Amino acid sequence: MLYRVEGIVIRSMDYGEGNKIVTLLTKTNGKAGVLIRGAKKVKSRHASLAQPFTYGEFVFFRKSGLGTLNHGEIIESHHRLREQLDLAAYASYAAELTDKALQEDESSSFLFEQFHASLIGLEEGKDAQIISHLYEMRILEAAGYAPELDFCVNCGNEQGPMRLSPYAGGALCPRCTGQDPHAIKVGEGAFKLLRLFRRMDLRRLGAIQVKPETKQELKKAMRALMDAHLGIPLKSRSFLDQLDKYTI
Template identity: 75%
Template sequence: MLYRVEGIVIRSMDYGESNKIVTLLTKTNGKAGVLIRGAKKVKSRHSSLAQPFTYGEYQYFRGTGLGTLNHGEIIESHHDLRMHLDLSAYASYAAELTDRTLQEEEPSVFYFEQLKACLTAFSEGKDPQIVMHVYEMRVLDLSGYAPELEECVSCGNRVGPFKLSAHAGGVLCGRCGGRDPSAAAISESAHKLLRLFRRLDMRRLGAITVKPETKTELKRHMRALMDAQLGLHLKSRNFLDQLDKFV
């Protein structure tokens, strides 16, 4: 069967001496594995279509297994994301996170639009850490694990101060904080930003300026939520954390 889709390369691996297999996040057909013949050759007209983060139109034949690329056109290469180490690290994390949380052939229009907007925000020079936290929140939401940040997950109290319980999936008020000894105190500014991230569409993301100390706190809280709710061990995130130590 012949497919013609808009897709973003979220994974690319060598196959044989001259080929590559890419995993596309498509706009209409979920994830799709596609063999691109000759993509490793320097002069191949398809080599750029196999590069990570490439957004393009892909036409491929598929029977019961992998698809085989017939034709493709690049819409946005995202070359800059591959040329800068920090942006490449963030984009790789976004791509791997998407790959690990989205099931094969799962409907993906909204997921596709969110990842596309995430990569665009990186390219536009928006704070990559903040962009990534907003995308992480979208992934939690799309996976069914969005945290409750407006009221206590235990009693429904909407009056703070609160603590964030990653394992309970939201905030605990002063009366209920003792229910989770691992719950972390959360500042008013970080809590406000997390509530914003919780409801923010990546396509409407503007410039957000955050103090360094608040960014450090946000990272701690988002790491705890991602680990407790998804439990994924991602090589790209480990590399990103190592890179942060040297920046």
């Protein structure tokens, strides 16, 4: 069967002497694996289509499993994301997270748009860490693990200060923090941002400035949520941590 899809390359790997296999996050068909013959050759007309973060139209034939590219056109190359180390690190994290968290048969045009918006935001120079946390929240939402942050998940109380309990599924009020002795203390500013992340569409993210100490709280909170509910080991996250040591 012949498929014509819009997709973004979230993974690219060598196959044989001159070929590449790419994993696409498509707008309509979820994830798709496609063999691009000759993509490693310098003069290949399809070499650029195999580059990570490339957004294009892909026409491929597939009976079952892996497809084979017939034709493709680049819509956005996102080449800047491959040229700057910090941008490449954050874009790679979003791509690997998408690849590992999304099942083969899952299709979500909204998640596609959110991933695309993440790449655009990174290129436009918006805060990479904030973009990363917003996208993590979208992944949690897609997996069915989005936290409840507007009221206590144990008693419904809306009065704070709240603590974050990843295992309880969200906020715990002062009366209920004993339900989870490992609940995380989060400052008021960081908690407000977490609530904002829970509702915000990445396509609407504007310029935002967050204090370094607040960003550290956000990172701790989002890491706890991701580890509690997804627990996916990611090479790109380890690299981000190494990068942070030299940029903080």
